[in-house]
Amino acid sequence: MTIEAMGTRELATALERDPIRIMKDGYDKGFNVSAYLDRLSPTDGPDQKMGLDAFSRLLKHYGIVTRSDRQTGYWASSVNEFLKDNARKALMMEYAARVWRRVSNAKPSQPVYEERLGGQRAIYLSDGQPGSWERPYVDAMDARWSQQIAPAIPLAELIATTTPIEGDLYRAYYLTYNAADVRKYRVGESTEIPTATLSDADRSIKLHKFGRALKASYEQLRRMRVDKFAMHIAMMAIQAEIDKVAKVIDVVVNGDGNSGTSATNHDLTTLDTDAAAGTLTLKGWLSFKLKFANPYSVNVTLMQEAVALQLQLLNMGSANVPYVALEGNGILGGIRPINRFADNVGFGWTSDAPTLKIVAIDSNWAIEQVTEIGGEISETERFIMNQTEALTMTEVEGYAVLDPNSMRTLDVNA
Amino acid sequence: MADKKADLIKVKKAVDDGKVAIWESNERHPKGEIFIANTKGAHEVAQTPAVMRAISEGKLEQVGGPKKKAASSSDDDETGDDDK
Numbered sequence: 001m002t003i004e005a006m007g008t009r010e011l012a013t014a015l016e017r018d019p020i021r022i023m024k025d026g027y028d029k030g031f032n033v034s035a036y037l038d039r040l041s042p043t044d045g046p047d048q049k050m051g052l053d054a055f056s057r058l059l060k061h062y063g064i065v066t067r068s069d070r071q072t073g074y075w076a077s078s079v080n081e082f083l084k085d086n087a088r089k090a091l092m093m094e095y096a097a098r099v100w101r102r103v104s105n106a107k108p109s110q111p112v113y114e115e116r117l118g119g120q121r122a123i124y125l126s127d128g129q130p131g132s133w134e135r136p137y138v139d140a141m142d143a144r145w146s147q148q149i150a151p152a153i154p155l156a157e158l159i160a161t162t163t164p165i166e167g168d169l170y171r172a173y174y175l176t177y178n179a180a181d182v183r184k185y186r187v188g189e190s191t192e193i194p195t196a197t198l199s200d201a202d203r204s205i206k207l208h209k210f211g212r213a214l215k216a217s218y219e220q221l222r223r224m225r226v227d228k229f230a231m232h233i234a235m236m237a238i239q240a241e242i243d244k245v246a247k248v249i250d251v252v253v254n255g256d257g258n259s260g261t262s263a264t265n266h267d268l269t270t271l272d273t274d275a276a277a278g279t280l281t282l283k284g285w286l287s288f289k290l291k292f293a294n295p296y297s298v299n300v301t302l303m304q305e306a307v308a309l310q311l312q313l314l315n316m317g318s319a320n321v322p323y324v325a326l327e328g329n330g331i332l333g334g335i336r337p338i339n340r341f342a343d344n345v346g347f348g349w350t351s352d353a354p355t356l357k358i359v360a361i362d363s364n365w366a367i368e369q370v371t372e373i374g375g376e377i378s379e380t381e382r383f384i385m386n387q388t389e390a391l392t393m394t395e396v397e398g399y400a401v402l403d404p405n406s407m408r409t410l411d412v413n414a
Numbered sequence: 415m416a417d418k419k420a421d422l423i424k425v426k427k428a429v430d431d432g433k434v435a436i437w438e439s440n441e442r443h444p445k446g447e448i449f450i451a452n453t454k455g456a457h458e459v460a461q462t463p464a465v466m467r468a469i470s471e472g473k474l475e476q477v478g479g480p481k482k483k484a485a486s487s488s489d490d491d492e493t494g495d496d497d498k
Contacts (some may be wrong), residue, residue: 018483086479237456250437252439253434254437255434262432262433262435263433264432264433267451353446354437354447354449404433411449
């Protein structure tokens, strides 16, 4: 069935008639509100050039300004503008969701993020083009605000892939080899090719709700400017992100609830027999990295502050520079690892990591994020229909282990 | 304190597969956290839902019952350190 494109005015009329239905229709089709509004009223021509999507055009239609700029005399609207009718309340929830997504989808390096998404960024962000109606000023190259409002350890650093689903139970599939097939021996003529099996036997994960509620009376919200409201939402999103990272660490170490999915552990004193339990050594650390054999290579490690400090202060030794550290063009020559080797391993410190342990993953293979489409619809509906004064932002997510071989722990205390 | 002690059991890892059997932060555990990944020695842990689940799933096996109220210090010496 083809959808007849609506103009902004028609879209506003449809939203005023039944905002909940539009939101539910969108979720049923697998879209969030912004994406579905844009599907109903596609963005093209001048609007596209100005970076206005259907949601932004609706804000313009209702005269809601989302940011203040003292220099040019623009002030963000008060939240009261969002509370005038149910259509605008639906837009308020989506505005909050856009701020939330901007934080929870933040990548450590914004330019890389934009490049990786290949221009999709505008779809998810609520900031308009510089000089546009929605953003009648030019931003500094690096927005200080967005750098501050970002999670310390972005979840995206830990996730290999994201799968959207309907419902709250997900059955994960596992690629399994039998022991003989793991060896890449030459396949002889007329012999069977080693086969990997995609297995779904009794392995499922449960999804959990992450989020925060902002309880404020309509009176309090009315007095607040939209940009300040956005800061509160961003802070809530950061806290939810911290909770998610803690859950991912738990899944990496303990597994996702299915047999054989917990991390493989290595004791420091086994890797370096001269090491004392509790004190990380360079030999122990390098030996631990080598445990990630092809095709895996550690690229993300998480630990508590004390171990992070030990890692940064690892003694390179002044009397004996290791051979591997030599440049290759001297008389002694040099060596070069040809395995995929994890240089510049990312390390993050968080109190949610195990004590005196290093949790290490190859983030390309380790964790699958499973997210329920439209999981927040019921709270949104309650807010729009005046049944609650709590503005609740939630996401229903779970984490499945993609490949247990890509996850290891180093017990520094053993 | 006596109640906390009564909650404790001794467990050891059931299978020597190199994998983490359980990691849990919970103030009921003697040091507030347990991490059991090898079969060396027994560990004193609280009977939390996660511990009981690990026992029922065969990841851990119970090797000592709840400690007596008047447990001597020598009992503590026999207990494997969670991290060692």
